[in-house]
Amino acid sequence: MTIGLEGDTSASLRARPIDVSAERSRTIGAAGRHYFNAAGSGLMTDAVIEAMVLHLRLEQRMGGYEAATLRAPELAAGYEAAAALLGARPDEIAFFDSATSGLRAVFDALRLGDGDTVLAPRSSYVSQALRMLALSRYDGVRLRIIETDGTGAMDLDALESELASAPGRTVISAVHIPTSSGLVEPVAEIGALGRRYGALTVLDATQSVGHLEIDVTLLDCDALVTTGRKYVRGPRGTGFVYLRAGMLDGIGGWAPDVRGSVWTGAEEWTMDDTARRLETWEFSVAARLGLGVALGEAIERGAAQTEAHLVSSGTRLRDGLADIAGVSVTDPRASPSGLVTFTVDGVAGKGVSAQLREARIDSISVPAGHAQWDLGARGLASVVRVSPHVYNDDDDTAALLRHVAGIAREASR
Incomplete structure (x- = not known):
């Protein structure tokens, strides 16, 4: 699925190489230094910055809410672009200020507790690992770290052994590419094992979205969290989540907000049935618009x-x-x-x-x-x-x- 590429076929897209000179010409940060930190924060293009600045000027002139109303079509298009990049549906996308916030929202919504199990790889990033450790220490969640095989990746036999014996609900806290090496975990196989044993797979894809070709259906994950600032080349303070439709059915939201809920009575409320039930009302519209441009550019590159x-x-x-x-x-x-x-x-x-x-x-x-x-x-x-x-x-x-x-x-x- 692609957007903004009318007339191109998938075959022609795959055959077209990256035009490095063109990428450099629209990336002012590439001039005058040798930048090798895309895994920390990729360099934004001029168009991404321009979209953000133009919106901030609009807010300056007419106010934040009024400016956001004018930009509603572009904000809606951001869901379509994120979904297209991941092979998902727009209603399966929720936006956040970071991948960490998205990960926290997903795990909060799952309401794991005593008797439940989380299986995590050695490649886990500090924020992800600390979240799992906190669940273990304060909520009684059973945490198991899966050892690696001879390649350095998660040992699939060890994972299957843990899945077969895990009591209660089980969540695999998977990683695609870690912060600490160029490892690419076998996430499709991990997701398939999770599906076989009835476990949910929550994938940290902060270093892979915009870096590797991703289709969430092929990866067989139930949720995916990522950031906008790294390989997608969006601004800091942006991130998004893929949440498989139906994943939270029967669970509800841990922290309902006016963004994804309607207060229907003194003690009653209803929640959106899309991934947006995880979002909160307030966000940087300028940053979100910049991310939308970056997502479109990532799709256009292929x-x-x-x-x-x-x-x-x-x-x-x-x-x-x-x-x-x-x-x-x-x-x-x-x-x-x-x-x-x-x-x-x-x-x-x-x-x-x-x-x-x-x-x-x-x-x-x-x-x-x-x-x-x-x-x-x-x-x-x-x-x-x-x-x-x-x-x-x-x-x-x-x-x-x-x-x-x-x-x-x-x-x-």
Whole structure:
């Protein structure tokens, strides 16, 4: 499903390569520095910024509610664009200010408690992991961390064993690509196992939406949470959730709000039967409009082409880094993605990133505190993470590899 691509066929879209020069020309942040932090916050295009600024000017002139009313068609189109990107329906989409807020809303609505089980991978991000730990500590939820197999991905046999013996309701808190490596978890197989044993699968896709081609029906997940600021290239303060139609039937909402509910009597209310029952009334309309533009651009680029381009970029970076003495690529074997992690002997990750930034090369250091079940378990205090996007060219790659080699040489003296 695509929007804004009249006349294009799926075959022609897949055959069309990413035009890096065109992407750079509409991305002012790509000029003058080498930006490798799409997994933190991707560079927005000029059109995304323009949509936000224009709306803020409109709010300035006529007021926030009145301006939002004028932009109602564009806001509605955002649901269609998010659904198209995920292979979902617009009524299965809810918007939030972050993926973390969306994840919290989904788990709150599930009302897990004593006797229920959550199964989580070692690749869980800190916010996701802390939510699960809090459910275990304060609500009596049984938490099980699933071990990895020889590739570094979730061990599917271990997952099935836990699913077969889990008491009560069971939720798989899955991850597509973690923050701490380029690992791509076997999420379709995870979802299929969950379906077989009657478990719900809630997928953290913050590092994969806009990065990999995604179809929620093929992934067999019940809910998916993601952010707008990373590979989608939208603004900070945006995120969205896919919620399979019917997933919350019979459960209701944990925190009903005027956005998705109607107060019908002194002690009665009704809730929207779409994913919007999870939303709250107040949000940044400007940010939401910017996200809508970014979603449309991601669809126009083509998910399949973007995935092929980014996976190829990741492979080139891993190969180049592996050839540098004193540098170790820390991605597990199951890492066909554009997100790359590494260490430099004798230099902490934060120090490497700081030195790269002095050369106008943007990366990020991921500490073990952001991924204790992964980095902590592997004995890695931190890793350097680089994450290219469609605006990175060969000069960017060459600059990164050259400066990392220089850092490694200096550290070895």
